[in-house]
Amino acid sequence: MESLGVALGSRSYPIHIGADLLGRTDLYAPYLSGSVAIVTNAVVGPLYLEKVRKAVQGARITEIVVADGEQSKRWEVLNEIFDALLRARCGRDTLLIALGGGVVGDLAGFAAAIYQRGIDFLQVPTTLLAQVDSSVGGKTAINHPLGKNMIGAFHQPRAVISDVATLDTLPDRELRAGIAEVIKHGFALDAAFVEWLEANVEKLVARQRDALTYAVRRSCELKARVVAADEREAGERALLNFGHTFGHAIETGAGYGSWLHGEAVAAGMVMAAELSSLMGDLRKTEVSRVRELLKRAGLPVKGPALAPERLMELMATDKKAAKGRTRFVLLQSIGRAALRGDVDDALVRQAIVAAAQ
């Protein structure tokens, strides 16, 4: 097991990463002071709920199982969680455990953020995406009919328990989508990690546990460093959005659900790399490294069959647009991203075309 700390003053917390952590009583014990509520979904519950239940046995346990999928990130489901917590007379000393992927983490984390004005919770992510991304940073949210993640809170977990053994049951496509976010952390923040990935990416695809443990740890370290410097997402944290401006447009343009988030980010990173090259910052050989690594992870490097104009239109309406001008996270070099607001539309169009070659 490897452990690292996220430094956020009085809200600091540890992240534990390794194989077979789910059932380790000692990882939950420090946070038990009253009853426990475990929130999971209908896919993850049957696989892993029993292990967590045993690890916290002795405490009074309320189990809350929501439907699988993004459609659970809405108020009606949140209210079901509150109903269950209130019926079970859960108080402020209840520990909520979010067991599942990003949807469960966002939903249950937000429930913990606003139930009785905030209770403690643990993130126990069971997808690679959640282990490297949504479990670090304290972002929680539900969707609103008029926008994704529009209603939410920053609420840090007391601890994150990332058991890479749970990735054994993750569908292949989801595993690869998670690897896209790992790769993103490398290209945006750490050239040495990119080199490690270039040497080891096949081990990740093969679910080799030591490789997964290292990749999750390094991703969390990189993200944690950024989050610690910018908890409320004012500046540096935007660098974590490398590939996301294009990626969101791809997700929306293709129709939500047809592309996984990580897949869209992968194709988005190639576009962002091409744009970085057109801006004169990144060399062609470096753009190739972005494309090649993603390919080896089995990720898409070309966007869906959409006119460049359509993607640009979608980016313009993205919530990350500031004062009418789309901002891009571009690479200055491998492992060094920067936020650019001075990008000519013609270059953006050219980058989309170049990425499609």
Add this chain to the structure above:
Amino acid sequence: MESLGVALGSRSYPIHIGADLLGRTDLYAPYLSGSVAIVTNAVVGPLYLEKVRKAVQGARITEIVVADGEQSKRWEVLNEIFDALLRARCGRDTLLIALGGGVVGDLAGFAAAIYQRGIDFLQVPTTLLAQVDSSVGGKTAINHPLGKNMIGAFHQPRAVISDVATLDTLPDRELRAGIAEVIKHGFALDAAFVEWLEANVEKLVARQRDALTYAVRRSCELKARVVAADEREAGERALLNFGHTFGHAIETGAGYGSWLHGEAVAAGMVMAAELSSLMGDLRKTEVSRVRELLKRAGLPVKGPALAPERLMELMATDKKAAKGRTRFVLLQSIGRAALRGDVDDALVRQAIVAAAQ
């Protein structure tokens, strides 16, 4: 105008108190960086919305008017606010202004706490209760069918603008209920303020503006001091609940809405004072001072016609009960409250009976 600061590190904020502040552009200007959304209710809106609108003119303004009354503190109404904010394309730089009493403050404050994971807001309280109580401390919440204030957040306003001229239109009963909370701050925390109240309470009832300004300022100062020491309500903040354990039971026992919160707290303070006396801490003459001051403010000093056993039963189910034992905020002397968990049921019963004499 008088101003004081609530010291909460990076979340510190000023409270401005005085007559005719509502229309003062300079009090809003420091917080304007984008559009403005004003949330008010159907009673307060027609009286004061125009003044606030003029004070922030120049900014793009979205007006959101909810129904008057406690029943607006629920998810459906919160969602109406989110719909309006999203339709108006309000972003993270939107300033939300809560214009109204405690319900508007709790509801709009909670909306600000979770809209796009938190936006800035100003409290512009227009009832005495809100000016001395709910606008200080950052508590925001909505009700759940299974419990009051069960869903909420701690979200500090950027500033509070308390215009005592708005109290001119406050119904007499609500004014007196607000005075109950002012008196509570005195008895729980400051003997000198009790003496000032004993000399000036009739001026408050007569809505004399200088007296109101002083009473609001001193109440806020006292509450702010406690909140600064205990933002998340772990310990000292409980002292602000003097009279509330009995008060909540009175409110529930009488049926919500038949007693105003402040009225129930008034009768609750007499019970708590009698109990303090039975515990050997407070002298009989001091209990009389509690009763007399409340009487002069036109507040009830006896609870509703309920059996003592019924009140005790209601207190036992109160959420403030910790580990099965009801905790009471009792007076050690005038102006010095303490939390007691070691109170015999027989004494509680005796105190209720004594208060009814």
